[in-house]
Amino acid sequence: MTGPAVAFDQVSKRFRIWHEKHDSLKARLVNRGGGRYSERSALESVNLTIPAGITYGLVGANGAGKSTALKLIAEILVPDSGTVAVNGKVSALLELGAGFHPDLTGRENVYLNGSILGLSQKTLDLRFDDIAQFAEIGDAMDFQVKTYSSGMHARLGFAVAVHVEPDILVIDEALSVGDAAFQRRCAQRITELRRGGRTVIIVSHDLGLVRTLCDRAALFDRGHLAAEGSPGEIIALYERSVHSDAVVDDAGRIRFGNGAARILDATIHRPSGEPPRNGEPTIITIDLGEFDQGRQIAVGVNIRRNDGVMISQTTTRGVIPIPPTLANGGTLAYEIPSLAVLSGSYVLHTWLFDDDSGVLLDAVDHRSFDIEPADASVDGGAVALGGTWRLH
Numbered sequence: 184m185t186g187p188a189v190a191f192d193q194v195s196k197r198f199r200i201w202h203e204k205h206d207s208l209k210a211r212l213v214n215r216g217g218g219r220y221s222e223r224s225a226l227e228s229v230n231l232t233i234p235a236g237i238t239y240g241l242v243g244a245n246g247a248g249k250s251t252a253l254k255l256i257a258e259i260l261v262p263d264s265g266t267v268a269v270n271g272k273v274s275a276l277l278e279l280g281a282g283f284h285p286d287l288t289g290r291e292n293v294y295l296n297g298s299i300l301g302l303s304q305k306t307l308d309l310r311f312d313d314i315a316q317f318a319e320i321g322d323a324m325d326f327q328v329k330t331y332s333s334g335m336h337a338r339l340g341f342a343v344a345v346h347v348e349p350d351i352l353v354i355d356e357a358l359s360v361g362d363a364a365f366q367r368r369c370a371q372r373i374t375e376l377r378r379g380g381r382t383v384i385i386v387s388h389d390l391g392l393v394r395t396l397c398d399r400a401a402l403f404d405r406g407h408l409a410a411e412g413s414p415g416e417i418i419a420l421y422e423r424s425v426h427s428d429a430v431v432d433d434a435g436r437i438r439f440g441n442g443a444a445r446i447l448d449a450t451i452h453r454p455s456g457e458p459p460r461n462g463e464p465t466i467i468t469i470d471l472g473e474f475d476q477g478r479q480i481a482v483g484v485n486i487r488r489n490d491g492v493m494i495s496q497t498t499t500r501g502v503i504p505i506p507p508t509l510a511n512g513g514t515l516a517y518e519i520p521s522l523a524v525l526s527g528s529y530v531l532h533t534w535l536f537d538d539d540s541g542v543l544l545d546a547v548d549h550r551s552f553d554i555e556p557a558d559a560s561v562d563g564g565a566v567a568l569g570g571t572w573r574l575h
Contacts, residue, residue, distance in 0.1 A: 186235070186270055187232045187233055187234055187235060187268075187270065188233050188234065188235040188236075188269070188270055188271060188350070188351050188382035189231070189232070189233040189256055189267070189268070189269055189270070189351065189382070189384070190231070190232050190233075190266075190267070190268040191229045191230055191231040191232075191252070191255075191265065191266075191267055192230060192265050192266045192267075192268070193228050193229070193230060193264065193265035193266075194226055194228070194229045194230075194231075194255065194262045194264070194265035194266070194267055195224070195226055195227050195228055195229070195262060195263050195264045195265055196224075196225045196226040196248075196251055196255065196260060196262050196263055197222045197223065197224050197225065197263055198222070198223050198225055199221075199222055199223075200221050200222070200223055224406045225248050225251040225406055226248045226251055226252065226255075226262075226406050227406045227407055228265070228407075229248070229252070229265070229406075229407070229408045230408065231252075231401060231408055231411075233382065233384060233399075234382075234399075235270065235271075235350075235380070235382050236377065236380045236381070236382060237377065237382060237383075237397075237398040237399060238373060238377050238382075238383040238384075238385065238396050238397045238398050239382070239383070239384045239385070239397060239398065239399050239400065239401070240384075240385050240386075240387065240393035240396070240397035240399070240400035240401070240414060240417070241253070241384065241385070241386045241400070241401055241403060242387075242390070242393060242400055242401070242402050242403070242417050242418065242421050243402055243403035243404055243409075243421065244404070244424075244425070246405070247403035247404055247405060247406070248403045248405075248406045248407075249355075249386040249403050250277070250355050250386055252386075252403070253275070253277065253353045253355050253384065253386055254277065255267045256269055256273060256275075256351070256353055256384065257273050257275035257277065257353055258273070259275070259277070269351065270350070270351075271349070271350025271351050271382070272300070272301070272347075272349050272350045272351070273349060273350070273351045273352075273353060274300060274344045274345070274347050274349035274351070274352050274353075275344070275352075275353045275355075276340050276341055276344045276352070276353070276354045276355065277353070277355045282296055282299075282340070283296070283328045283336070283339075283340070284328065285327065285328050285329035286327055286328075286329065287327065287328060288324065288325050288326060288327055288328065289318075289320060289323060289324040289325065289326065289328055289331070289339050290311075290324050290325055292328055292339070292343075293307065293311060293314055293315075293324075293339070293343055294307050296343050296347075297310075297343065297347060300347045300349075302347060310346050313346055314342045314343060314346045315342075317338075317341075317342040317345070317346070317368070317372075318335075318338040318339045318341075318342035319338060319365070320335050320338055320339060323335060324339075332564075333564075334365070337365070338365060341354075341369055341372075345372050345376065349381065350381060350382065351381070351382045351383075351384065352373075352376060352381060352382070352383045352384070353383075353384045353385075354383070354384070354385045354386070354387075355386045356386060356387055356388065366489075366528050370392075370395070370396060373385075373396055374396070377398075383396075385397065388491040389489040389491070389528075390418050390421070390422075391489065391530070391551045392489065393414050393417075393418065394414045394415060394418060397414045398414075399411065399412070399413065399414070400412065400413070400414045400416075400417035400418070401417065402417045402420050402421055402424075404424065409424075415435075418437070419431060419437060422437040422439070426439035426546075430442075432547075436547050436548065436549070437547070437548070438545060438546060438547035439543070439545075439546050440534070440535070440536075440543040440544045440545040440546050441542065441543065441544055442544070442545065443474065443475065443478070443537075443544045443545075444471070444472065444473075444474035444475075444478070444480055444535045444544040444545055445471075445472035445474075445535070445544075445545050446469060446470070446471060446472070446482075446533050446534070446535055446545055446547060446549075447470040447471065447472050447512075448469075448470045448549065449467065449468065449469045449470070449484070449531055449533045449549040449550075450467070450468050450531075450549075450550070451465065451466070451467045451468075451486075451531050451552055452465070452466060452468075453465060453466070454466060458552065458553065458554075458555055459522055459524075459552065459554050459555070460522065460554065460555040461522055461523075461524065461525050461526055461554055461555070461567060462521055462522060462567065463521065463522060464518070464519065464520055464521065464522075465518075465519040465522040466516050466517070466518055466519070467484055467516065467517040467519070467531070468514060468515070468516050469482060469484065469514065469515045469516070469517070469533055470512075470513075470514050471505075471509055471512055471513055471514070471515065471535075472512055473510060473511055473512050474510055474535075474544075475510065476507045476510040478537060479504065479505070479537070479538040479539055480505050480535055480536070480537060480538060480544065481498055481499045481500040481505065481535070481536055481537075481538040482498065482499045482505065482515055482533065482534075482535055483496065483497070483498035483499075483500075483533065483534045483535075483536065484496070484497060484498075484517060484531070484532070484533045484534075485497070485532050485533075486524060486529050486530070486531060486532075487529060487530045487532060488527060488528070488529055488530075488565060489527075489528045489529060489530060489551060492565070494524055494529065494565055494566065495524070495566075497517070499515075500538060504538075505538075521569075522554070523566045523567045523569060524554055524565065524566055524567075525554065525564060525565060525566060525567055526553070526554050526555060527553070527554060527565070528551060528552075528553050529551070529552055529553075529554060530548050530550070530551050530552075531548070531549050531550055531552060532546070532547070532548050532549070533546070533547065533549060534546035534547070
């Protein structure tokens with residue numbers, strides 16, 4: 184492929200927000216129009232060039248325009264002004280389940296999606312076994328898609344998207360719902376596509392994924408292209424746009440707060456030291472740095488899914504005071520009798536704050552981690568309900 188994979192030239196896109204919509208002819212005639220609306224700008228005069236053969240990340244807050252940009256690349260939307268030039272065949276993995284007919288089986292949807300993307304039945308027959316093997320949904324391939332869990336949707340959607348051999352693959356947050364093993368295989372396949380000269384464009388709130396997989400990245404802010412650069416540079420800019428006091432520490436972690444106290448490290452593990460596992464005792468260990476002995480501090484911890492969705496959060500406030508004896512540094516442990524979080528990829532986040540004033544002293548994402556599934560687990564979602572089935 185010669186030239187860039189994608190080029191935006193002064194692209195703008197606006198959406199109508201209807202406050203009162205008149206759908207019938209009578210209502211339109213009586214009210215002299217289709218109704219009242221305002222316009223929201225999703226993209227404004229964006230110039231962006233994405234070279235061929237790289238993995239490119241789009242970063243920004245919700246509503247920044249990232250997903251709109253992907254839909255323009257996939258030709259699901261058209262710009263109101265400007266041009267979007269796309270060089271090659273595009274395969275898009277956008278909203279969960281997009282492109283799947285809920286009443287068709289997985290097998291039927293593979294053939295439907297493949298034909299829409301221009302593949303013949305003969306070609307699909309040759310590739311079907313590879314698609315099924317990658318998706319790993321077993322007999323569910325012959326079940327209606329409306330019976331699928333979010334993880335099964337993601338597996339099948341990604342398997343189809345990468346096996347149609349696109350020139351450009353666009354992915355919008357679709358990798359966040361799979362389990363840890365599937366996410367690792369997706370990352371490996373994205374790397375293989377890049378080595379084969381394909382272009383991959385990713386929208387994700389999982390900044391670790393962007394940092395690991397992407398060669399370049401762009402920051403979107405309220406419909407504008409704010410910056411382009413290396414993933415590390417763009418992630419740092421994004422964090423600073425969210426937290427004005429954000430800094431990069433010696434370990435390369437982005438942290439924020441006034442710095443009057445620091446969390447040195449935090450880990451999550453089973454009592455044996457092994458990685459956390461659903462349904463088993465788990466310990467979160469937090470190492471504190473020095474702080475003013477006269478200051479009453481509190482510690483907080485949360486676990487987020489790698490797409491930013493909060494799973495659980497807790498603090499020491501009102502539960503256990505942090506004694507002055509830890510002012511020279513010490514260790515806290517948060518003990519969980521049985522971990523209800525199901526298998527997947529997560530981020531451990533900790534923070535310190537002044538217990539009297541509430542002022543944030545330190546906050547940092549310590550590490551991404553995987554939770555292993557319990558033996559023979561068939562549960563889906565983020566947490567286990569812990570119930571028992573009984574017949575009445």
